[in-house]
Amino acid sequence: MNKVPLFLQFSLSERTQFAQCADIFVASADEAIIEKGGTDTCFYIMLSGSAKVCPDKNKQPVAQISPGGIFGEVGFALNRPRSTWVIANQLSALIRVDHTLLNNLDSSVREKVKDQIILKLANIIEDFNSRTYQ
16 A cells, blocks of 8 residues: 555555455456446555556557556546446456445545545546647
8 A cells, every 4th residue: 555646645544544444356357347337336446457448348448557546436426327447457456445435434534535536537637638628
């Protein structure tokens, strides 16, 4: 967790609290972590391995996710069906964060997680705008 950007602003006790509540998920190579159209409302933090983001299951990926990456935050925040597939490239370990896990954390930890999600979404918008309006 010390190498994951989401946790850089966390104290040791905050990281420990998060780890104690964490739901570790292991995905095999070629396993769908997120299915397009799915209605789950969690987001993931990639600890090891990697995954590809695909608009359709058998199409070329539009992005790659490496250790430290956060994904699924739009479905988590907006409670909307998933818009893409996320498929593990190799055996991958992830933390699955749902609303129950988040609500079990102290408010200071919860706020830090929410701040990181907001930052990630803002970066996505900024990247989109820079590509669109160049």
